[in-house]
Amino acid sequence: MLKKFALLSVALGLGLMVACSWISPKGSFAPTHPQALDNGRPTCSDCHGTDRVSGSEKTFASFNHTEAFVANHKFQANQDPATCAACHAQSFCADCHGGKTAMLPSVKLGNRPDRVSPHRTGYLSLHRIDGKIDPTSCFECHGRANNEKCTACHK
């Protein structure tokens, strides 16, 4: 028993040493954007041109918050949420992406029509059409969580 424990400890220790030697020696990139940004969607390349984000190695231009970026922001969030966190607290994401949300994001943000917000007022009828055209878009938020309300009709 003791021999096994000793061997396991040695293996773990060696494993940790090897793993640590693999860790990048580079410094972490800035946790927050150093300057306050204006209201509205930022166009990063306006200031950063063709530069790349240090540590992320991606072009600043690829973070320009165009309509296409906002619609496909999951790719960035899935790959590198730390770059999102430079400007957004997690509560910003939670306005829409909660496992259980208190109210429609469009109601919570009723004073912010500039923000993309699913299910604007009047969606109760429209969801019966959207759901037939593309039910997979519903699944992303309601497939595994945030679907207590759905069960009222969809038993």
Place this chain on the structure above:
Amino acid sequence: MIYRTRLALLAALVAGTAMAQDVAFSTTSIAQAWTTKTPGFSDTTQVPLTEFVGVDATKLGGKEALSFHMYGWGMADLGDQSYIGGKHTGDLTYGYLQYDFKQANAQIKAGRIIVNQGLGPMALDGVEARTDLRYGFMVSAFAGTPVVFKNYSNNNQYFVAYQQDISFGGRFAWRTAKLGEIGVSYLQDGSHPAAGLTVPQPVDYTRKQLAADVKLDPCAFLDVAGRTVLNVASDQITVPGTDPSRIAEHDYKATAKVNEKISITGTYVERNFFSYYAGSTLPSLFNQDEQGTFKATGASLVWAALANLQIVGDVRRSERTSYGDATRAGGEARYTFTNAHVVAGAAYHQVNADDVLPVNAQFAAYSLSHSEERVWVMADRGAYSASLDMIRLHYDDADANPNLHGQSIESAIVGSLGYKAKDNLRLSADLSVEDNALTKSQVMALLRVQYTFGLAAKGGK
């Protein structure tokens, strides 16, 4: 167990904030009131009160790298309580300790976390860690107990929790300058699939997914991103005689910046229902046994016509085997006035879709085609702010569509007035008037109080 978890989180909250040097505390209180008038049913009045609370405490114990983050809400209904199904409800969205290393973008989170890496987002009570490795590699991993939401009463709820007993996964990626990043990720939800249970269960709430993702931006003018997700669970129950695809999803987009003012984006999505819906907690709606696929191709053009005017044109063609094809096309314009105190937007989209075939003789075939119009404006001057949002939907086949009760036009107007009493205290009141096919005329009033104190570094945008 739930009470012990809550107690532990409360203790972490108190201890965490007490040890912090910088604490940002934010609350949003929302009081709503509306009456629902549904033809054929008695009127109902809802008066829910909701409190959102967020805490970001940094420099815990004097350590720059250690922080605590929490966000949650509680709601009580002072009306007839039908809206939330009881007197009160609530949720802890997240609450975790975070340690950021100065080197390698390394980070550890522990508590109730929302995992975004790889195949997220998903909520779990557990641990997540990530670090950059040498030569452009990076690795992240997570493990914990999935947060199980109450979807059902009775037996099914038990089996959701039983099957989804543990979640784990991670992502391994390689990135290089002048090319981009490629990664593979794995996610497993639950260790008790339905097929392996001694008491047979028809629904499998578990899933095992393997994904490959890519982001290529070899220059500032081209950006390609996307992922392919595979369903790698080998023991799932299928309809006899069928061999559904194991590809859950292809989802890709490519953006080309034509010049400083114009960029074009193309998208492609393909989803196979059996694999994409794996592990759903709402199988009656997201039916894995539906044969066929969903595919969509789209394109959009963004034109920065002026420094403060952005115009977007977009089109999307989708195909669903069981319901036919649809094309959504339209545009949007956003204008920011020079002083940045007024922002306005307008959008129009037309959806042309195939007819839905009748399920039985009771209904005739009807069209899903419709159009959407939206105009909005928001302004602020000094301590005052205001916004107006108008939406109108026009359905082509309201007479035949049994869900629309003959109403071809639905509309909604939301107006809001705000007052910034102090730098950290903002009051706003919304009034919405909605006319839809289900609840007819509905007026909703909302009062919102937002209060923050401490050093909020980010997050409110």
